[in-house]
Amino acid sequence: MRLKKLIVKNFKSLHDCEIELGKFNVLIGVNASGKSNLVEIFKLLRKIYVEKDSNPFLEWWGYNNVVWQRKEELPITIGMLFDVEGYDVYFETTFTGTGGRFQILREILDIRGYVKIEKEGQWIRVEHDEVQLKKVLPIISKIKEHLKNNYIIPDFLRDDFFRLNIKNLKRLEIQIQDKENLISLISVEHGMTLFLKEFGFGVNSIHEVSPLKALIDVAEKGEFSRESILYIINPIIPNKREDLPDTLLTKFRDEFYFMINHMIVLKPLIINFIKTPQYPKKENRIYEDGSNLTNILYTIWLREGRLPEEIEAPLRIIFPNTRVFFQLMEDGRVTMKVFENGLELAPPSISDGFYKVLALLTAVYLKPPLLIIDEIENSLHPETLELILDTIKESDVQAIITTHSPVVVDMTEPADLILVDKERGETKFKRIREPEKIKKFLQERGLALSEGWLYGSIFENNESH
Amino acid sequence: MVQYLKTMKAIESEGMPVTLEVILIVEDTYGGEFFKRVLQELNKSNFLPYKVKLKKLSGRRNPIHAPYLCNPKLKKIITATDTANADRIILIYDGDGPSNYSQRFNQVKSHIPAKTNTPIKIVLFEYEVEEWICKSLDIKWDSKPSDALKRKVGYKKSQLPKYVSKVNFEDLSNSCKSFQEFMDALR
Numbered sequence: 033m034r035l036k037k038l039i040v041k042n043f044k045s046l047h048d049c050e051i052e053l054g055k056f057n058v059l060i061g062v063n064a065s066g067k068s069n070l071v072e073i074f075k076l077l078r079k080i081y082v083e084k085d086s087n088p089f090l091e092w093w094g095y096n097n098v099v100w101q102r103k104e105e106l107p108i109t110i111g112m113l114f115d116v117e118g119y120d121v122y123f124e125t126t127f128t129g130t131g132g133r134f135q136i137l138r139e140i141l142d143i144r145g146y147v148k149i150e151k152e153g154q155w156i157r158v159e160h161d162e163v164q165l166k167k168v169l170p171i172i173s174k175i176k177e178h179l180k181n182n183y184i185i186p187d188f189l190r191d192d193f194f195r196l197n198i199k200n201l202k203r204l205e206i207q208i209q210d211k212e213n214l215i216s217l218i219s220v221e222h223g224m225t226l227f228l229k230e231f232g233f234g235v236n237s238i239h240e241v242s243p244l245k246a247l248i249d250v251a252e253k254g255e256f257s258r259e260s261i262l263y264i265i266n267p268i269i270p271n272k273r274e275d276l277p278d279t280l281l282t283k284f285r286d287e288f289y290f291m292i293n294h295m296i297v298l299k300p301l302i303i304n305f306i307k308t309p310q311y312p313k314k315e316n317r318i319y320e321d322g323s324n325l326t327n328i329l330y331t332i333w334l335r336e337g338r339l340p341e342e343i344e345a346p347l348r349i350i351f352p353n354t355r356v357f358f359q360l361m362e363d364g365r366v367t368m369k370v371f372e373n374g375l376e377l378a379p380p381s382i383s384d385g386f387y388k389v390l391a392l393l394t395a396v397y398l399k400p401p402l403l404i405i406d407e408i409e410n411s412l413h414p415e416t417l418e419l420i421l422d423t424i425k426e427s428d429v430q431a432i433i434t435t436h437s438p439v440v441v442d443m444t445e446p447a448d449l450i451l452v453d454k455e456r457g458e459t460k461f462k463r464i465r466e467p468e469k470i471k472k473f474l475q476e477r478g479l480a481l482s483e484g485w486l487y488g489s490i491f492e493n494n495e496s497h
Numbered sequence: 498m499v500q501y502l503k504t505m506k507a508i509e510s511e512g513m514p515v516t517l518e519v520i521l522i523v524e525d526t527y528g529g530e531f532f533k534r535v536l537q538e539l540n541k542s543n544f545l546p547y548k549v550k551l552k553k554l555s556g557r558r559n560p561i562h563a564p565y566l567c568n569p570k571l572k573k574i575i576t577a578t579d580t581a582n583a584d585r586i587i588l589i590y591d592g593d594g595p596s597n598y599s600q601r602f603n604q605v606k607s608h609i610p611a612k613t614n615t616p617i618k619i620v621l622f623e624y625e626v627e628e629w630i631c632k633s634l635d636i637k638w639d640s641k642p643s644d645a646l647k648r649k650v651g652y653k654k655s656q657l658p659k660y661v662s663k664v665n666f667e668d669l670s671n672s673c674k675s676f677q678e679f680m681d682a683l684r
Contacts, residue, residue: 345655349530418562419526426527426654442570443562471567475607480570 033287034430035402039111039124042100043076044069044459050111051450051461056425058444059434059461060485061452066459067434070452071406073110074297075320080127080136081213082293087134095129101457104130107137114284117269120144121284123215139214143280146266149238151214156238157205158262168265171231172196196224196235196263206240206260215289218264220282225268234268234279237261287401295402296395298322300410306387307379309365316398322391326368329394330358343393346423350389350416384411392420396427403429409437418443438482446470446481451491462491515547517683519585520578520615521560522571528626529560530658532589537661539683544666549683552583566590566601571608579613586617587682591625592675594640598623618682622675626657632673633665 035053040046045066059067076098079088089095096102111124124140142148146164150157208217217238225234240260268277278286297320305323315327333339339347339356348354357369370377370386388411395403403424409417421443424431434452435441441449446467453460464470474484484490519536523529533551540548551559561578564570578586590605592598598621605619622628627642638645646652652660669676 342653342655345658346526349526349658413557415526415557415562422525422527422562423655426525442564442568445565475567475569478569478572480564480573481568482570 033117033284033291033401034115035112035291036115036120037111037113038070038073039109039113040070040073041109042103042106043073043108043110044098044100045454045457046070046073047100047458049459049461052463053430053432054448055430056444056448057432057450058440058448059432059450059452060436060441063436065452065454067452068299068406069459070432070461071297071299071404071434074292074295074402074404077110078292078295080125080134081215082289085134087129087132089129089134095132095134099129111140114288116280116284116287119146119267119280121280123284123288125213136213141214141281141284143266143284146280147264149214149262149264151217154207154209154211155205156208156214156217156262158238158264160265164265168228168231168233171228171233175227196265204262206238206262208238208240215285218281218285220279221263222276224263225277225279228265229268229277232268233265234277234282236264236266236279236281238264291401293317294398294400295404296398296400297404297406298391298395299406301384301388301391303384303387306368306391307382309361309367311364312360312366317400318391318395318398322387325387325391325394326358326366328398329356329368329390330366332394332397333358340397342397343390346393346419347389350419351386354386356390385413385416388412389416389420393423396423396429399427399429401430403431405431405433408433408435409440414439438480438486441482441485442480444481446490449481449485451485453491464491517545517547517549517585518552518583519549519587519683520552520554520581520583521587521589522563522574522578523560523589524563524591525654526562527654527657528589529558529562531626531661532560534658534661535664538664539666542666544670544680545683552581554578554581563588563590566604566608569608572610575608575613575617576610579610579615581615583615585682586613586615587620587679588617589620589626589679590622592621592623594624620675620678620682627652629664629669629673629676630660633663633668 034055037050037052039050041048046069051070059070061067076088079085089098092098096104099106099108107126107128109124109126111122114121114123122140122142122144125136126138127134127136137152139151140148145161147158147160219237219239221235221237228234238261264281267280269280269283271278294317296318298318299320301322305321306325310324310326312330313327314331315324316331318325318328329339338344351372353373355371357371359367359369361367370382392405408420412420417437417439421440433440446464449464451462453462470484470490474481474490479488521529521532523532536549536551539545553559561574564574575586588605590601592601602619602621605621609617624638624642627646628638631638631642631645636645636649643652643654670680
């Protein structure tokens, strides 16, 4: 799954903006243009959807500090367009923290060309695309005919299928009892999917009463709740288990949580934290200040018996004859030991750049679904930056990088650059509309890309280019 | 070329061991490390009658990471390296397949400044550097040697420098155009 577009409304200086994203994205702009605000969007999403923080704005000292122009009456909207196995899936969430109370106001999940699901308060609406319905309804009718004469099929599955009719699928809404977010309300209908899979469709559902609550009712009352269910027909995605394929919606749900939970955000590191021995703890996501780097590497080191080649090989290009070991100290803490030409280097003698390179290589090694690096150039020599950028580009990781460095800009293809600019206090994102034309334009004038950015107007997309 | 021969002859006439000092400009960091090790191996072998050394630069290591093609920064880099008094500057780029070869060659050539003191050579792979490894290991490829290596031996780009030990100079000097070009650039 890859993030293709991000739409943000009313978050800090991101009043109303959208940004197209590729595999490798380099954000450039003057100080306070809003680059770091974009990075913080992802932190906020994690707090809301993974940590389920009841006050996700606490880190910023309250909602008034994150909402556009401190206007607490405004809600914040984050929209994300994903590519999921070639399908466009759009998810949008609108929330508020006004009066110190966090609340998701509205969520939209739109599998473009198939089905749109909307949750507003406790109301959920599902609307299937008419063209797709025309394809799937005759199939469902055939299956119903088949089921009428087949008594091996359990009653509940037969009942489910008979509820699938044009009235129920075209547009339906129910009021749910749960206060969960939309994505976590989505259930899988394996039985119905098994019947529909050969036609390329599967079924998900949203229950008026949560499946768990329904089970408790069965245990307590001895009967199923007479609940309403919304059925969502959507494409199936082949997986390793041919007998039980995923639906697109199930795959999106799982990968959305995986992305938000496992993405890595790296801000300028606090090197002294990394140098300090830590109590060992199994960890697999680097904190944004890098403070748990020793634990992350120690976990990998214990598992692999050494530093993996993907980390060690590039590290040695920049720091030849350097080896990294880990030692469990008498007090139970673990410390990172660095040797150069066989001699141990005391932590105060180790350069900040060494730790930064180690953190960045480790982040790429962990293969996060999204890697976000704020001010990548800090502490790094240009040739070290080249190594890091080559490593990121060569990996499968989708990366968003912010920088002020002309070196980074000159290593970047014009198509991967995003200018972050402020117009009347609002952050705007601009890409070069015709990168090949700009390349030619710069070459004719003998200008490096960074020179065109710093002293020209290559993002204006005017005719002179 | 004339200046290079003059330098070499001058050194020879003084009866000192002959060393060719080169600056390599290579497309990526792992490629740079690969060529550094290739030169080390060549120096151990009898392929060249003299040692080849990477010229020490003041601000960074040599080989130099090339910017993307068509970035005028390449011309600036070549102009700056020309001041380092090396015996040779060698630009090494991917050819991306026979159909793109001549276009790529001309693109690289267009970045070479009109007047330089140092002889400048271009080495273009037919596809990419991994073709040396594939040919040495007798691995066939369709469009990208690196893809064939990934499929056959689980190759990763970070392993490229390590693969120098698999490169068979003898075979390549008979069968690989880009290797022959590289050797010519060093002669």
